Amino acid sequence: MLFHFALIVGISAQQTFWIVAQGYTSLPHSIDPFSRKAADALTIALGQNLGLSNPARQSLTGYLHSAGIEGGYGFFAPNVPSSYKLVFELHYPDGHVEYDLPHVSGTATGLRLVSLLDRIGRTQYEPLREVMLIMLAYSAWQEHAGAATVRAVFGYVDVPSLSELKEGKKESYNFLYAYDFTFPSSSNAPPR
Amino acid sequence: MRLRQRIIDFLFAPEPDAWLTLLRLGLGLQIIFYALSFRHDWNIVFAAEGSPFVSRDLTEAIGKIDNPLGPQIGWFIVLGSHLGLSEQMTLSILWLLLLGAGGALVLGFFCRSSAVIAWLLHLCAAQSGDFFAYGVDNLMTIGLFYLAIAPLPDRYALDAKLWRLKRIDPARLGFHRRVLQLHLCLIYFFSGLTKCLGAGWWNGASIWRALTRPPFDIIPIEVLASWKILFPVVGIAVCLFETAYPVFIWPRTTRLVWLAAILAMHMAIGLSMGLFLFASIMFVLNVAPFGPRSAIVARQHTPAEFWPTATAASLF
Structure with a gap:
């Protein structure tokens, strides 16, 4: 004990x-x-x-x-971090572009998606970050299989403070990284 | 020698099994809610390929680097493949087993086996889904770990009615309850201390950020702005209630107040941020060891008893 x-x-x-x-x-x-x-x-x-x-x-x-004692208990401490956001830009051969977000069917699983984005945002090792994003991008591409390339744009959401809100500032999306992925349309296997 | 005896008296204070009943029931319901919250996504989230998240293979491979002995969903997938079961079939069986373990815990049927299965399967899910785990997984592992090693079954469990088992030593029950109580004190102390170190918790900025941060922004920002005067008060109250939890949860005069305040805080987090599973596990972990019965019935042993009288008197 x-x-x-x-x-x-x-x-x-x-x-x-x-x-x-x-x-x-x-x-x-x-x-x-x-x-x-x-x-x-x-x-x-x-x-x-x-x-x-x-x-x-x-x-x-x-x-x-x-x-369950491998980590500390500093939930939202000492400061509440910004939340991350991932947007997929789906580029089609005819030149048109569609936008999509990663999605899951359940609200509770949606909270887990937030944890995953936080994890990607904290990952300093660039190849690992890219592998995680390619998997998410592949999932998006499977739902839009006609797309030629998928650009995964990763950023964070800047929520205005109380004083900034009074000045009329709105929530903004700040760019951090972008990766372009091309998936072979003839294959169902994700690129390695 | 006196100090040693007081510590032993404190740790092994005889205790009826009502707290264990609450822990078993609470964690059983928590497992059911956890499994149901995953019902649409379990199979695709833990799939090796085609997951909308990061592939289970990658998460497990990275997890193995740091924790090669940690149980993983992949173990069961390999076992299932030897038995001719597909990955999807094995995942469905695991989900049903988890749900079943939760139901069995609520009933108190095969308590020990159900507690171990629930702990193991939840741990596997937490390890194999480490990239998308959050606080609730950590706290559920803690609760299930203590339940799995607790002196089950309690007298209200179906097991106790069916098998006519002999009564559990109240000193053993008291010891397991103390361990959970002390762990909870450490959780709140360090959580509160770390919050106290951030300026945002003193001026209300962290409360504002927590409530406006997507996807926790359930309450419209305009409504929140009208409550701005409350944020510094709430921020300081959170720091106070958490950091001072190990002090005020023990004396009988303050226990009920502190418990009510902490439960109100978790209820507010659940309702205002949509973190219902987190709120419910914190309810279970607080109410079982420090629940209403122990707050009302006069306790004979508090940590103050093995401190010098003057120190104890000055504290309480």
């Missing part, structure tokens, strides 16, 4: 220090280096710096995920 709670406290504290070290909080930046050191020390204590093939790390990670 002590071990279990040490893990919960260790992981939650490590994530809190990491957030402070990244400068996401309103605390003075002079404490960022201390927070970084504390987060690093906890990372070592939790065995997260061991090699991925290390059996101790694998066992610990397996336990953490099984108990």
Whole structure:
């Protein structure tokens, strides 16, 4: 039990220090280096710096995920992030363009789509981001199989603050990345 | 020695199984709602190909890098293929099993097996759908993990009526309840602390952003703008209720007030942002260990008891 709670406290504290070290909080930046050191020390204590093939790390990670304690509890903290948006531009051979959004049938699954877009937005590794987007684009293309190319435009939604709303500012969509994908019309298999 | 005894008394305070009944019923209903919320999309979301999301193969491959021992939907797909079942058929069976486990938990039928199956299948879904998981999955895993290791069945379960099982040691029941209570305290403390570190929670900007952020923008922005005076108050209240939860949830004089405030907060989140599954799991995780019975009946053991008297007196 002590071990279990040490893990919960260790992981939650490590994530809190990491957030402070990244400068996401309103605390003075002079404490960022201390927070970084504390987060690093906890990372070592939790065995997260061991090699991925290390059996101790694998066992610990397996336990953490099984108990649901692999992450901290900073929901919408310290600040509420912007939400991401993905728009597909479907370009047809005759030159006309249609627009579509990723969609699912259930509202609850729609919330999961938001999580996926957040995940894509946070992904720093560009090839992985591209693979995730190509899968979403392929799904859109299957519903519009006549399209020659699909452009996946990824951005974030900027919601006006209260004062900006008073000045008449509306919600805006800000561009982050765009990828063009061409799918072979004769094949049902997604491009690799 | 006295401190050690007090800790033992606190952790193993005898407890009837009413809290476990609430946890079993609540998590059973939660699993049913979770499965039903996925009913149209389960098979396509977890398909290796043709998913409107990211392919399960990719999610599982990336998940295996960090957590190679973690259970995945893919395990069952491979097993099903050995038995001649298609991927879609196996996925349908898994969904029905999950729904069935939820129903069995509500009835209290084969409690232990149902709790383990519900935990395992939900964990598989959370791992194989890691890219589109959110807070509710994490909290459901926590609840189901504790239920799977809890001293089941409780006296109101169908199992207890059918098999005439012997009564569970109340000290064991008390220990499992304490573990869940302490975990909940840590969840709220760190959640509240991290919020306190962001300026937006003190001036109301985070409340505004949370309520206007798509797809949580259920309430029209013009209506929200007319409530602007409330946002800083609500933001500070959220910080206060969460961070101070581990302090005020224990004394009998403040427990009911704090529990009501936290439940009201989760109800407001559910209604104003459409996060119904999140609200319901937080209801279950709060009401089961700190529920009305324990708030009304005088408790003999609180954390204050193993602190020096002066410190306890100054705190409470």
